[in-house]
Amino acid sequence: MNVNEIKEVKALLSTPKNIVIVPHRNPDGDAIGASLAMYHYLKNKGHRATVVSPNDYPSFLKWLPDTEEVFKFDTQNRQSKSCIEEASIIFLLDFNALHRVGSDMQNTLEDYKGTFIMIDHHQQPDDIATYLYSDVSICSTCQMVYHFLEKLEDVNSINADIANCLYAGIMTDTGSFRFPSTTSTTHRIVAELIDRGAENAKIHNNVYDTNSYGRLQLLGRALSNLVVIENLKTAYITLSQQELNEFKYEKGDTEGVVNYALSLEDVIFAVIFIEDVEQQIIKISLRSKGSFSVNKFSREHFDGGGHDNAAGGKSLLSMEATISNFLSVLPNYKNELINSYEA
Structure with a gap:
């Protein structure tokens, strides 16, 4: 202004x-x-x-x-x-x-x-x-x-x-x-x-400090679903609608869960994929350290955007197809991921 x-x-x-x-x-x-x-x-x-x-x-x-x-x-x-x-x-x-x-x-x-x-x-x-x-x-x-x-x-x-x-x-x-x-x-x-x-x-x-029992149980399931791709310094988490229902998911229960993946040593790119049956989408949150832009990645592949180190997106595919798509494009960013640095 x-x-x-x-x-x-x-x-x-x-x-x-x-x-x-x-x-x-x-x-x-x-x-x-x-x-x-x-x-x-x-x-x-x-x-x-x-x-x-x-x-x-x-x-x-x-x-x-x-x-x-x-x-x-x-x-x-x-x-x-x-x-x-x-x-x-x-x-x-x-x-x-x-x-x-x-x-x-x-x-x-x-x-x-x-x-x-x-x-x-x-x-x-x-x-x-x-x-x-x-x-x-x-x-x-x-x-x-x-x-x-x-x-x-x-x-x-x-x-x-x-x-x-x-x-x-x-x-x-x-x-x-x-x-x-x-x-x-x-x-x-x-x-x-x-x-x-x-x-x-x-x-x-x-x-x-006001977590419900269900939210902490859901966090445990999310962490058990964690996958690390060491050679690409990437980690991702999935949560299905069935898993959300099992732990009586309430709005906000998955807030910040993606940061646990980012907290891993040598990981600079973290993603969480959350199934939303009502909206018929996979909701995606992306986080990064250093110079790797999740804003760019999300805009190019998941109809999203945000900041260089924090962004959101979505997929209209199934969870399986969304993960397959993610894994297929990820190697194209190998140089950026390997050469990213923590600010």
């Missing part, structure tokens, strides 16, 4: 408006944290703000302040569409293309005639927003929301609710501040959020 665009956004937000905030489908901590932080900020400024999520999100994020006010587009369709139709501004947070919200909600947003403001840190954003704040070097959309408030010269409006939401998003998207995208600026912002009321120990406990 340039100086003139910031002035225009400040003018737009200077009087009360109906505003909708939209995260991507299957929102993670960064997406829902950014959305609820923006919700609290706008609400405190006198706007009528509503978060409309494409669908539900994990229970370990439902302690966030005012999470019960979030509409789910898939189950609260009429209310969600009404909010979108009445909105004069829609914030698109933590995604860069409308297909990331799912086809039904995508159609609704494509019909929208008002102002889109996109804040996102993923690569290659689509040209859909009236105002775009995009920076792939920043670790999380929650950190970008903080910078957005800086640009509005309104950081002092951050209260404890906003601070808790932003901290949660930054913490989860940086892997508890261990990824290379975590900068000294990130740590300074986190310190400021703690000073403004973010309960860092409580947030970590709420997100990471």
